[in-house]
Amino acid sequence: MWLSHVVNRYNVVLMLQLLSVLPETMIHVRAHQTCEVGREKNEDDDFRWVLPYKDPCQCKKVRYGGLNTFTPKRPFKPVYVEKPLVGDNVGEIRDHYDLNCIDMTCPINASVEGETDPGQPTGMITWKTKAIGNDGEPLSVVCDPPLGFSFPIGHTNITCLAEDQRGNNKSCAFDVSVIDKESPEITQCPLDQETITSPGATTAMVTYLTPNATDNSDDVISLICSPPSESEFHLGRTNVSCLAEDSSGNNGTCNFEIHVIDKEPPVFSTQCPADRQMVTSPRNATAMVTYQTPNSTDNSGEEVDVVCYPVSQSEFPIGLTTVTCVARDGNKEPPVFSTQCPADRQMVTSPRNATAMVTYQTPNATDNSGEEVDVVCYPVSQSEFPIGLTTVTCVARDGSENNRTCDFKIEVNGK
Template sequence: MKMHESQSHVRAHGGQVVQGKDTNIAWRWTLSPKDPCRSTSVRIGGSKLDTPVLVDNSLVGSNDLNCIDNEAPAFEHCPASLITRNTDPGQPTAMINWGNPIAIDNSDGIPTITCNYKSGANFTIGETAVNCVAVDASGNSKECQFRVRVTDNEVPEFEHCPASLITRNTDPGQPTAMINWGNPIAIDNSGGIPTITCNYQSGAIFTIGDAAVNCVAVDASGNSKECQIRIRVTDVEPPVVTSCPANQEMVTVPGQITAIAVYQTPTSTDNSGDALNVTCNPPSDSEIPIGQTKVTCVVQDRSGNNGTCDFHIDVILKGMYN
């Protein structure tokens, strides 16, 4: 059986490939572009031909013709190439809807459209390709593709943030306090575990006064939430007087009934390490009357804690015993 190619007899009949046979000849015929397969003269699948044609000296009638459709469907509507949405509140996904794709075909039939995702599906964070394929009755296909982008802009939430104010006294003999707290815990709508960083770690040493501990939880999309703790270290330890003047005996100034008290300032230390304020009453270089006078010295640190020291000065009248 032979295959013959010719275009000399029926150019007026259209624009697709026509196949047919008689008892002795198999043949293919190419019609001109003016008449598609769906014309009244030649139709897809056992079409009719108004007038039999002569092909290589053989008469071919309407029952011997078959038109092959090799034209792909066309999409009249394909959703936007990129659809963007934020995640649904508290969820790692977003439900996304779009208008269904619509396709037409040269055969006048309705192509079958299948998609790997349906409108109204839930999409996870990131980008996903939606592929829809239209197929006509002859198996010709055309693809419509668009992308779905889901963005997470929801900040993490702290399930546990330590107390907003933690107070401690200084450790004995120290200007600081070691402070511990339970580690912050954060969750995220994405289902991932946020990264938490703090400017201080539990168990850190804090000096006297207030300090701020800032912890920040960051999710995989870069959204962040802050948890802040205030630390207050209080110094309640008084200074320690290491040297206090000894009790003294003095005589009056000639011709006077008083004496000038002169003594060394007490020495002291404090856990804070800061300079201390020392005041004595009556102060050194002041006049003290005849008799016994108690001198009280107060050593104070910057937190207002006081250390004290007492001694006596006995003033006698000059010449009373000598």
Template sequence: MFVTGADEEDPKITGCPSDITLNTDSSLPYTNATWIAPNATDNSGNVTLVSTHDSGDEEDPNIIGCPSKITVNTTAMLPYANVTWIAPNATDNSGNVTLVSTHDSGGGFILTTTTVVYTATDPYGNQAICFFNITVSDMEPPVLYNCPNDTVIGTDTGLATRNYSWTAPTADDNADDNPWISSNIYSPHVFEIGVHNITFNATDDSANVATCSFTVDVRDMEPPSFNGTCPSSPLEVPTDIGEMFATVMWNIPTAIDNVNVTMITNSSYPGLQVYFNLSSLYDLNVTYIAFDEAVNEELCNFLVKVIGKKAYYWELHIYLHINAQCTVEFYKGKKTQHFLRLLLSQIT
């Protein structure tokens, strides 16, 4: 058995425009009439809508208040900026217009120039476009961390320089993952005596620069050295033949320095006549002091002892009495009684 059905339901047209009464265009025998076309539906799901006349709306919508170019800097410590603006308005002769945008006000914009486009569309497919550019710039310099502190150091032993090392700082940036760090002097470095300024520059992709610096003050803290030329102490010297004194001679000490010896002072000179003295542990104290350009000093000190001879007492006769008194008789004596009294005091 065959069943044949027939669709007897007419399509439906909705939104049919009302009658339109117009005047002719100025100086013309006609006018362009526009209307919004109706819609047609059918239970079959397939319907064709045709018209004896087409709407004459060929006028594009109008966009009012399109923003001008916007230039902003990135938000602090961020690689983008949130940008806001007043959205434009759109009008159309049809009284019905849709306005859409590629970007929304208040959104985040990265480091570049972005074009924002607004499109106004009326029901007849007529469109108007406005656009403006948003340029985001990075004006924020990097941040340097752990810049070395100023330091005061001495020269290396025996040298007029110092080989010094330090750890360079690190850098962070809001937009550049790896800022370039440069310096006028790199570690390690051999410094001469004086104050040296080391500067670090951190540069990001936008050529923003951050700077930090520290000083290295190299000083000569090393004293001169007599380098083994200082005479041994005590320096024992016998009296001159037939004399109460000794003519004391020694090699004048010399000094060296890592920079420069500027002066050597001394308390005595070789060739002095030093008298024999039993009452003293030494007869002469000799001091040399060496100075360098930094006024560091080194001391050379030695003692001189004049050694008397047994025959030197010039046939001195000493008589000790039971009552612990001592008398002195001398003959052929040629020296002063002061010396004899001194000698006597040492014997008794």
């Protein structure tokens, strides 16, 4: 009451003693900060109440402040009133000082992240905004681009605006980031293929069709296969890996196998011994024959075994004998199944039996030697299989005792 009495009588001296001097520029107030209402002279040299803040909507509490004997220059327009109001009731503060405030909430950290939609170069990103008017009622918020927009990969700036019926508005801005985590898809990946070495070489020049790659971003930076097509592949099996990468660093792969086999026989580097005639040893019906075993080389570069029969330094009978020399390289490639192993299947027991008669097609196999390959399966086809699960193993074996297996399962159930 005493302070009110002083104010009403414009006792400037007492006001100066009781209150501090108002700052000349109060531009920004942090949320929930206390603001001060004071007095200053106008152009007519009359005192008036002033709330000297650039954004008084951020004032959550008002208390008495100081006094200016002049009107300072400010880069904003302060709020002038005939009578002051102090306290911490935000609604009353805004009504009394005629503040048209809008409280607006936008995404935290001013950024929203999301991923592209499957198979698309865009992503449907959502966010939440809220605006409350001076009267405490919610206001509609309009964003550009709007919710429901398909955003491209990368960063897009969003501006949202809320406006009340009196034309007061408030805006906020944030970024939408669409991240592409979808890997490129490689199509038409080559099948495994088999080839033979080039004449006299340990390698084969292999050419294959480079696969295609597609990506949801429509932007595949590179597609590289290693080893590349039209390059030399060594004897044996080589895995070819193709890698496709998009502009976001995602990658997709496909793999296939190149099998280089050696079907080139060794070559005799020295001539076979010439035909010749011998006479029997004294009082014998045979003759001791000695000859030089020929040498042989192979495209593989490996040592070649040469075996002749009948062997040198052995007894030859009377008559004409042919000596055969065989040069064999180190090719130990097992046979390859040219037809698939039978599929797994289920059977039921024969009537009044605890077994089932099972018949299957024995798979075929081929060998790099060109020779016929024996394939044996056990248990054999057309035999009785007991109740339960039985694994059938098929073995393909070539003349060099190299072998390869495949297996399948027969399950017999009782009736």
